[in-house]
Amino acid sequence: VADELTAANNRIGRTVSVLPSRTRVLLAWGAPDAEFAALRRSLRRVPSVDLTVAMTAMPDVRRDVRSPVAQAGVYPVDAPSSQLPDDSAELDSYDVVVIGDLSVAMLAPKQIAWLTEFVEARGGGIAWCAGGRWLGRRLGVGGLERLLPVNVPASGARLAVAEFAPSLTRQGRSHAVTQLAQTPSGNEALWRQMPLWSRQYVSLIPKVGSTTLVAGAGGQSPAVIYHRVGAGKSMLFATDALWKWALADAAGPAAGATSYDRLWAQAVRWLATPPDTRQVRIELSQTDVDT
Numbered sequence: 236v237a238d239e240l241t242a243a244n245n246r247i248g249r250t251v252s253v254l255p256s257r258t259r260v261l262l263a264w265g266a267p268d269a270e271f272a273a274l275r276r277s278l279r280r281v282p283s284v285d286l287t288v289a290m291t292a293m294p295d296v297r298r299d300v301r302s303p304v305a306q307a308g309v310y311p312v313d314a315p316s317s318q319l320p321d322d323s324a325e326l327d328s329y330d331v332v333v334i335g336d337l338s339v340a341m342l343a344p345k346q347i348a349w350l351t352e353f354v355e356a357r358g359g360g361i362a363w364c365a366g367g368r369w370l371g372r373r374l375g376v377g378g379l380e381r382l383l384p385v386n387v388p389a390s391g392a393r394l395a396v397a398e399f400a401p402s403l404t405r406q407g408r409s410h411a412v413t414q415l416a417q418t419p420s421g422n423e424a425l426w427r428q429m430p431l432w433s434r435q436y437v438s439l440i441p442k443v444g445s446t447t448l449v450a451g452a453g454g455q456s457p458a459v460i461y462h463r464v465g466a467g468k469s470m471l472f473a474t475d476a477l478w479k480w481a482l483a484d485a486a487g488p489a490a491g492a493t494s495y496d497r498l499w500a501q502a503v504r505w506l507a508t509p510p511d512t513r514q515v516r517i518e519l520s521q522t523d524v525d526t
Contacts (some may be wrong), residue, residue: 248419254495256479257284257332258283258382258503258504258507259328259329259330259331260287260331260333260503261287261289261320261326261331261332262278262286262288262333262335263289263290263319263332263337264288264290264334264335264337265290265334265335265341265366266369268292268335268336268475269334269478270335270336270476270477270478271290271336273309273478273481273482274335274364274478276481276501277495278499281496281499282332283504284316284500289319289320301442312383319342320499321347322349323349323353325354326349326353327357327359329353330360331360331361331362331506332350332353332359332361333358333361333362333503334361334362335364335366335499336364336365336367336368336369337368337369337524338369339369342379343490346466347379350382353467354464354466355381355464356465356466357467358466358509359507360467360468360470360503360506361382361467361468362469362472363383363468363471363472364472364477364505365427365474365475366487367394370391370436370473372526379461381434382469383471383476384441384462384470384471385440385445385457385460385471386439386440387439388439388440388511391440392437392438392473393438394434394435394437395434395435395437395452396433396434396438397433398431398433399451400431400432400453401426401432401450402426402449402450402454403423403426403452404448404449404450406447407447407448407449407459408422408423410454411501411504412459412501412502413459413498413501415498425494429480429494430483432458432474432479433476433479434474434475435452435456435458435474436473437451437455437456438456440458441460442462444462444463445457445460445461445462446460446462447459447463448460448461451474457472458472458473459473465507468505468506469495470502475497478495480495480498481495483495
């Protein structure tokens with residue numbers, strides 16, 4: 236400041252102790268696809284995440300390469316999954332559950348009840364990745380429908396296949412999940428330069444109290460949306476083409492892969508945080524940090 240008598244009081248030092256904290260994540264998927272592969276790789280790279288994968292079809296394929304499933308390359312979409320937690324105590328060992336393209340029939344009634352209790356009563360976080368096996372049809376399961384931040388039409392959501400630029404909403408510009416750069420202007424610029432999304436499930440109706448962070452084509456249908464359910468949180472990614480961000484810079488700079496990793500790391504961390512937690516963001520230049 237011009238004409239100030241001393242600059243000695245312009246700086247203050249503080250010691251910050253960073254405590255190790257692990258987020259336990261269950262990644263539940265119906266069958267291998269590009270979205271699953273990208274997300275599994277991404278979460279495995281996060282040092283603070285302990286990842287467990289549950290996939291319905293994989294045990295049959297690994298046990299017997301000559302099985303009908305392995306030879307046909309067609310994975311069962313309506314068989315109950317034995318890999319998903321089969322008691323509430325096991326499910327309670329996780330902080331966040333990420334559900335991919337699972338058919339509702341893959342979940343036993345008791346597993347659906349436990350998922351509902353996990354979020355509503357225990358305060359767990361759940362993320363839904365869009366897929367035709369469950370979002371492309373009517374759910375017809377009250378517990379799961381209650382957890383979703385959107386209402387799904389009786390005939391299921393419609394899959395729109397066309398490139399579009401996902402756009403941050405007013406809430407998305409300042410939300411912890413969608414902050415991919417250090418400044419608001421840099422964040423918006425980064426979202427604009429990222430690869431287009433090419434698939435989105437539309438005709439979804441946001442529930443009262445939900446918050447849309449990213450809007451889809453034309454700004455009409457939510458692409459990323461969440462709401463609070465009881466003591467927990469539920470977030471929906473209404474696209475199954477987000478994996479393209481992870482491949483954006485395979486032959487160039489790593490901005491795309493970094494953005495994909497950061498988006499999912501922040502989503503998992505936010506979902507695992509109790510709703511009443513006050514979040515503080517600290518950004519320091521590496522040259523100003525003594526370790």
